[in-house]
Amino acid sequence: MLKFILRRFGSSFLVLLGASLLLYVLTINSGDPLSDLRESNADNREFLIEQRVNFMGLDQPWYVRYWTWLTGVGKCVIGQCDLGTNRSGQSVLDLLGLAASSTLRLVVLATVLAMIVGIAIGILTAIRQYSGLDYVVTFFTFMFFSLPVFWAAVLLKEYLAIGFNDWIADPTYAWPTVIAIGLVLGVALQAVLGGNPRRRLFTFLGAFIFVCIALPYLDWLNFARFPQLGPIALTLVGAAAAVGATALGVGLQNRRVLYSGLITAGLGLVAYYATYSLLWDPNWLILFVMAVVAIGVAVAVGRLTGGYSKGAATIVSVFTTLVMGGLIIVEHLFRAWPSYLAEVGRPIATIGSQTPNFTGTFWEDFLDKGTQLLLPTILLALISLATYSRYTRASMLEVSQQDYIRTARAKGLNERQVILKHAFRNSLIPITTIMAFDFASLIGGAVITEQVFGWKGMGELFRTGLTQVDPAPVMAFFLVTGTAAVLFNLLADILYAVLDPRIRV
Structure with missing residues (x-):
């Protein structure tokens, strides 16, 4: 495996090197970076031209500029990246950091949602093949997939932003x-x-x-303006999560696993009261530490109470903990919602990644960035949903016809075990490929989505650099997206061996 990984790294490095050279040459020959200044009537036009020439190194041959960029990238190995400056003299490394953080905040949630919902829909439609549900889901998934992004974005702005903002004033x-x-x-x-x-x-x-x-x-x-969950709702949903996870995992007849989940739900209710003041206005470090502690407690509960089913009990306990933790966060967001609503008035934004000059508590800032994230996340998730659902459905149907699936049923295993432990795991290999390439491509930024919603992300960085014939931002975009594509492709190959041990041979 190590030899395979090293060989893949070597070939990928050569591919990236050749692609970077080609992209650099194409970018610098796509137009004149001084065209706007040549047509200017400003008194200091010559000074501005000279300044841009210095910023972009236009007084040097193209291969010298490319070599300068390449050596700056090579310094990343020792933690001293130098990606040059754009035509305005701004550090491209700083621009890249801002763009990458904005894009990752946008695409990670959309990709995770699309994977979870798409895979669940794919499994369900494979089980209910050629049913009315299968036909309806197929229709809607392909409809979402074929929607023009800009048109769908306008519809979301009209009905989920403007319409909701009008309604929330008097819900x-x-x-x-x-x-x-x-x-x-x-x-x-x-x-x-x-x-x-x-x-x-x-x-x-x-x-x-x-x-x-x-x-x-x-x-x-008046729940829309003053929402709340309360301990009763927390307890009921946490218990439902424990029961549901147990039913899907090992069946309700395994009492030890069920008790592990219920005990974890009870501990989550205790944590709700114990951490209420601590979570009144926390920070990300506090949330991270509390999440680690909560997962550690869940693992301990699963190991101590699971008996012979320690693994399954641990999984159920951790899942219940994540549900309870999410509900506690939602409860604090609900508490901050009235004050946030009073401050911004119209909460669902149609442009930008956050409200300019917004100041508020941690939870109000969370709500502000979350509401800005809502529309583009829904749009990207709907578009990616069809891919995951259709690949999952096709893979599940193919695996379901294999001999070992019929053997599993003949041995008396219940349908839950046949689907989740045998069919689903073996159908994950093609889905893993889609996940790797989809996430790597989305890191590059959804160019149209970012432009429609006014996000200053990777797509915007690439579009601006290409429009201005400025190779530095374009190459920074390539450096991130190309490296991500290579790494995620390699990660997919490694996951193949984890999912199917035969591939290691």
């Missing part, structure tokens, strides 16, 4: 809206859960009645 749930939501949720839920006609009817009625009761109750509480 009410009219009965026609309540009935419509109940009907849609009922139809969707009965399609997902399936079963005989009687079960589908009870599922539909249950969802419809729940919506008709819950939404007027939330309206009475």
